[in-house]
Amino acid sequence: MSELTSLTIAQARDKLKSRDITSAELTDAYLGAIEAANPSINAYVAVTAEKARSQAAESDARFDKGEGGALEGIPLGIKDLFGTEGVHTQAGSHILDSFKPRYESTVTANLWADGAVMLGKLNMDEFAMGSSNETSYYGPVTNPWRRKDDNKALVPGGSSGGSAAAVAAHLCAGATATDTGGSIRQPAAFTGTVGIKPTYGRCSRWGVVAFASSLDQAGPITRDVRDSAILLKSMASSDPKDTTSVDMPVPDYEAAIGQSVKGMRIGIPEEYRMDGMPEEIEVLWQKGIAWMKDAGAEIVPISLPHTKYALPAYYIVAPAEASSNLARYDGVRYGLREPGGDIVEMYEKTRAAGFGPEVKRRVMIGTYVLSAGYYDAYYLRAQKVRTLIKRDFEKVFDAGVDAILTPATPSAAFGIADQDMAADPVKMYLNDIFTVTVNMAGLPGIAVPAGLDDHGLPLGLQLIGKPFEEETLFRLAHIVEQAAGHFTAEKWW
Template identity: 80%
Template sequence: MTDLTALTIAEARDQLKAKAITATELTGAYIQAIENANEALNAYIVTTPEKALQMAEASDARLAAGNAGALEGIPLGIKDLFGTEGVHTQAASHILDGFKPHYESTVTANLWADGAVMLGKLNMDEFAMGSSNESSYYGPVKNPWRAKGSNADLVPGGSSGGSAAAVAARLCAGATATDTGGSIRQPAAFTGTVGIKPTYGRCSRWGIVAFASSLDQAGPIARDVRDAAILLKSMASVDAKDTTSVNIAVPDYETAIGKPLAGLKIGIPKEYRVDGMPEEIEKLWQQGIAWLKDAGASIVDISLPHTTYALPAYYIVAPAEASSNLARYDGVRYGLRVPGRDIVDMYEKTRATGFGDEVKRRIMIGTYVLSAGYYDAYYLQAQKVRTLIKKDFEDVFHAGVDAILTPATPSAAFGIADQDMAADPVKMYLNDIFTVTVNMAGLPGIAVPAGLDARGLPLGLQLIGRPFDEETLFQTAYVIEQAAGKFNAPKWW
């Protein structure tokens, strides 16, 4: 039998329905792959093999009875930000020590209702704060990719680094992830996988540990565009428990794949040509433009004038919301508690011990920009900039542009414990330069692998779409994927 973990979700789905393989066999193959590789990659924080096999057996029964769901028997990894009933959910933080929720997040409940199988909880940056998966309490995830001729460990991107690494290393058929400023698209670009951040409100945020509530959005990381479309169809829904989720019918995204691009207008924003951008990123961008042109799309130059303010505005809005959301972690009701002389001392000691450095940094930035005397100067100003960024996109889409093509990241993956990044947090924040505008405007964005750099590491392109028009993104990304081909990490683990 061929290696079952090599099957895409679409291929596995077809084989399961044809009774060529069973869900139990498929799940067993992934459990074995995780056992063999996780010590080297650190992609999973917790594995749930017994639960997975029980779910797979139930899937086999439904498949035999002809009652298969859309994801029947497909084994998935779940980012540690999603509440999973009775299973470790700690946002990769020490402060949520021992927390196992008595509820299921709406997104994961949707997946289980469609027959998916849970393999375990995936590593991530603590509270989703980071671009390298190095802020996790459980240690950094290693990228399955390595530069040609090098044994140096590279970051998988963040915050959904465990999700991206597990998909790239074939330790799950697909994974859930979240994106607050690029946390799906940047790790996807670093690992040669496909990641889509849907429109704000497309997926329910209920049961997902909050970072910045007006920016957070769940989405999938998958091996190819079709798999991402299949996963998003199951993840998305309106939800009475999340008033920001939108009551718009979820289309069958898979039907958009393979449609011709004739008549589509693709915008190329001049503001995304940033100072010091590597030549190979510019070259990849031009290649992407050529592929879309060849496929029949028309290319137009556009301007998004407030892009230059997006990153600084984001790093005011996101920490401000984080400082409010993370105030609930105090050692009183759940998670870590460090005893103190009185309740205030207990709060202080619990938070000092429980939160990592990056989380503390962002809480302090957020508390500062919301404090009296600074609220107007920083937070209010950043919200005004956010409105202008949103209007830039609205103007472009109103002028007839269907999607916007940009690079996904300013470089390929960098080394774990990179001294430049460690010494200057702003350098790390600059990894989000091409992605944060999408969150600030609440738009959908997809990262698709488009080539390799000179060292043989994957690079991605990003497509940004109109609100709730993920279909055009899948349609266009598929053209890039067909032209560029798929990229698999050479196995070293």
């Protein structure tokens, strides 16, 4: 990792402003790092070197005139779910083969308006369906971290595995990601990075390929909490093109970092102590509780009684919305088209060849739970459970709790092609056990690195906040970060 690529966004921003470095130099350093590492890590599915150098030159020209936006000259990676005009956008799927949109997603348009540089598109689980980045048409991403006692390739988590791995391996200064049931926070925890899922409606979903529209939310993955605050400030906005986008001013999240948390009440939910949870996760949780106490926060035991129903309800609601959203991919107007004797056969062959096994599984589940005779028994009941989960959180927050502290994942990263996971999809789905409640309730949640397991792999803690109180999460996450320190993967690639 070169000196330039080891700079955080905040550090690079200061050096660019003082003209100690140029955006061209910084961008070239990242492009060199990607060229060297991507064959091993597979984080990027498309590298936009020419565009990056052009944007960097424009940034340097603005700096020379004393101008520049909040992210001027900062090289970023973009998850393959975000529409980028004229650039590969395939959601990690074969069915969107060669698709290059004629539009720009609102989130990426915000980044370019603030002067950011695009290095390329990042690998991900197909249509964001997965917890390991193994369902991508472009193959699995390899976690930059390895166990200290063996060289086995590990997953980076999913679906934003390419984003997390690229940030952890210093192949971009920061990355965009999306979270439907944990797809920002789980990969962040697996790679020793920081990932925040903002409140539903904080970032526009316009131009982002839809998985489950009532759950999807964009957010950043970065190397530290400050960078996360900087990047979210640029990503977030009100957007008339997205009716679920909330018309509220975007705060200066970075200003919240370093503020006192004295007197804050932090809830500890008893329901997050799961049967069979590894002891190291409990130990990490207790450390987090101690750090909060040391910072002057009050620890409050709380109950979220409907937590146990969150995962089964999520795996009804999300596939149901996916089956509806993915019906548009049929080979008629764009993407893959397989020839057929008539239009129905063409649809069938295109979707059979274009979708991978996990997407097919979820589409079939979703279609089933929405079908006549089963809608009330499954989908309607899952939506009622969702309301109860949201109410659990509301009661706790109404009782004066400011935020909730939980583990981020039930374990550290596991191996690529892990036989237990491959044989039992439900085991894979259990990786989202601590994260799905946040999406079901539309709340903000942040995963922050908090320690290493016995094998030297990163583990994260999660903080859950009130709607649109991301500033509180940044304040509290900074406390964890200061106590735990930073974690960097030892370079092997």
